[in-house]
Amino acid sequence: MATKITWLGHGTFSIETAGRTVLIDPFLTDNPSASTTADAVSPDAIIVTHGHADHVGDTVPIAKRTGALVVANFEIAAWLEGQGVDNTHAMHIGGAHDFDFGTVKLTIAHHGSGLPDGSYGGNPCGVILKTAEGTIYHAADTGLFYDMKLIGEEGIDVAILPIGDNFTMGPDDALRAVKLIEPKRVIPDHFGTWPVIEQDPQAWAERVRAETSTEPVVLEPGGACEL
Numbered sequence: 001m002a003t004k005i006t007w008l009g010h011g012t013f014s015i016e017t018a019g020r021t022v023l024i025d026p027f028l029t030d031n032p033s034a035s036t037t038a039d040a041v042s043p044d045a046i047i048v049t050h051g052h053a054d055h056v057g058d059t060v061p062i063a064k065r066t067g068a069l070v071v072a073n074f075e076i077a078a079w080l081e082g083q084g085v086d087n088t089h090a091m092h093i094g095g096a097h098d099f100d101f102g103t104v105k106l107t108i109a110h111h112g113s114g115l116p117d118g119s120y121g122g123n124p125c126g127v128i129l130k131t132a133e134g135t136i137y138h139a140a141d142t143g144l145f146y147d148m149k150l151i152g153e154e155g156i157d158v159a160i161l162p163i164g165d166n167f168t169m170g171p172d173d174a175l176r177a178v179k180l181i182e183p184k185r186v187i188p189d190h191f192g193t194w195p196v197i198e199q200d201p202q203a204w205a206e207r208v209r210a211e212t213s214t215e216p217v218v219l220e221p222g223g224a225c226e227l
């Protein structure tokens with residue numbers, strides 16, 4: 001059974017694997033690029049990379065409605081419990097855990113993680129998700145860091161990298177990230193949501209094709225690819 005990766009816009013992805021649906025950073029309400037709504041999704045699990053509103057997004061209402069397991073760093077998991085979300089699994093950077101949908105390992109990310117109400121959200125994270133069909137690395141919001149080379153050593157089939165600039169890596173640094181990670185395929189995200197992070201993903205994909213052996217996969221919000 002294939003693993004299906006669907007971009008829901010911005011940093012939000014739905015991953016269907018092992019008969020389960022996992023949402024990463026479900027920011028749908030107030031997301032101008034969202035391809036669906038918070039009421040229309042029914043995940044089995046949600047992974048939250050960091051505390052910012054465009055990543056925590058609709059986690060609380062979706063988790064309360066569906067009972068989905070929410071996986072996040074310790075500080076965000078504790079904050080979610082305070083919001084009435086009972087089904088959480090706290091992890092932290094460098095730690096891996098086997099779930100029924102695959103193995104999650106949290107990585108470093110160079111960014112912030114303050115929660116929408118000003119609470120401390122711990123350190124921001126990226127996510128490595130190992131499935132039966134392959135390994136996905138969702139870098140989430142981050143600047144370029146040389147340890148992406150170590151992440152690449154895990155054998156990344158699909159890397160999801162921000163290219164929007166301003167808040168995260170822009171196209172130049174995302175291209176350098178591809179060279180460090182050497183994934184089989186790369187999906188650009190975190191662009192086009194607002195004017196400040198407008199980018200040309202096709203132009204970036206051309207550079208990836210010209211300068212690396214990684215296959216770029218440019219999705220539209222709502223678009224998907226399979227592992």
Ligand code: NI
Binds near residue numbers: 050052055111141167
């Ligand atoms: Ni952020």
Ligand code: MN
Binds near residue numbers: 011052054055167190
């Ligand atoms: Mn963001």
